[in-house]
Amino acid sequence: MTTTTRTPSTGASGDGPAQRQPRLLSGSLPRFAPPAVLVAAALVSAGVLAALGAFSWPGTAVLAAVLYLVAIGALSTAVENGRKAKDRMVTGVVYICFALAMLPLVSLLSTVLVNGLERLDGYFLTVSMNGVTPSMDAGGVYHAIVGTVAITLMAAVISIPIGLFTAIYLVEYGKGRLAKAITFFVDVMTGIPSIVAGLFVVALWMMLFGPGETNGAAGAVSLSVLMIPVVVRSSEEMLRLVPNELREASYALGVPKWLTIVKVVLPTAIAGLTTGIMLALARVIGETAPLVLTAGSSAVAINWNLFDGQMMSLPVFIYAQVRMGGAINMERAWAAALTLIVIVMLLFLAARLISRFFAPKLGR
Template structure:
């Protein structure tokens, strides 16, 4: 009753039935509380001599949550205050997750943008002294595109066919074992995949790999379980009514899968493949073991060492001088841009192939 007031007309007029009017904070109150929390946090940070703005932000988040609860409890009651605190915690968690991402992107852009130009993107490190500015990342871009492309050609069809088997045909012990091994492969460290291919290469061929194709095999091992899992989930989202309608018309099982199930799930499947490509594009451990890296341009992934963007970053950072650090940041920015483009393509395909209402 403390949270409500009785509103009735004066006794002199015609009496009206009393109505219950609850007190509510205005819609702009969260912004006002946030502004106050930021101002108080800035004062505390400046008074305590805190130089990091991140510390100021954390103090502001704590003050915002506490202030939201205190003000809402006084005006709207404890029940609404708890709901407001839960909402504030969700927004605070979102902000805390965005802060390191923003810091990473901002740092990479600020340190790598000055290096990237036409020369950096079209030249290699062949005959370039590491202690001097110059050189480029062209040979690493070629290596990454070829290695990731070969891995995709190997892993994407195998992963999609495995997922189709598990969802459409898989029953019994074999399907359970396949699912178990896919789950195990999902958590395999990249260095283990590289060691496995390295041992197979030595045993089968009796020689060191030193080629982009060997690295692609390791990347395919890392990519395959991601493709299987994403494709499997997309196929499970296809309504069973579509399968039953096709089978009721006498269409064979395989034709139903090819003509009905796969076209319905193609948007999600393509998105999963793109995300799997983005996942393996940043792997450096298998490349260090199997490809070895190279300062020259090598367009043949089946012979001789070949570089890649992750290995180029590692290699330049290990040189230990400022020009190499600058090149490493530039290559990191190129790699982030490459992954971002893949994610944008995945989103575009998912929206393009999404089922439309009325179809």
């Protein structure tokens, strides 16, 4: 299958009048060679494994990948040259890397979907665990959804103003050392481990209210520590996208700086700001570690009060159920995980849609 373009002589011997090719172009593999080799590699490896009585999908995939790399390398060395062979092998490696990344994503989503659907229904979403013993075939996540919504909302109420104003400072006012320090430490703050944010609030609450005080507000504060830097970073980027001409036009009309920011800069960037905030929400809504420390992990009843008593949340619910370890607990954990993923994906999707449809038309 590779002789057609190899050398002028073979071309001539092939079909009648010679289509003479310039010597400069040495042989090259036809376009269909890589996929063909891949299919062949897959079939051979499946066949070999089946013959050995050890057939399995992962085994076939690994063997096929190795076989493909060897085969395409050998083929290309024979027909083309060593450099091109290397190029083709690297191409194969790069494709394999991407497939490797897809593997866990697909596996995780499908596992959660399959296992979660077993228990996820209207009942599961609308009852709490109040009065349900761990191994009873009953109970649901309503209290955890309530807690997640309440805690996340409070975290948002704390973080959005602080984050947004900091971004405004950095973009509109910030010059000199303070702005540099803030930029640097916001970056550093994005790397704070979530458990440390939880410990921080534990330490703070111990000083303010004495030891052992757990409530939803503490959880919200710890989530804010994680959320603020994310909001700052995304808002800052969005505000920097606002063209300077808009600001200058506003100043030229005699509008004060703060009104320019409120009436011109923010509305122009509103879609991007919303997107950033939703992505920040999607990030903190799945945080578990700080909530285990601050909001408690044993609440079973519906609790809307952020300032009194333990508060369950979806991620902590999953963790607590896994810790209990029974079959029914795992079912609950999978169903709650599915609920959580659906919420996160909805936030993610909404963020993308907002940024796509409401982005300012910058033109040009």
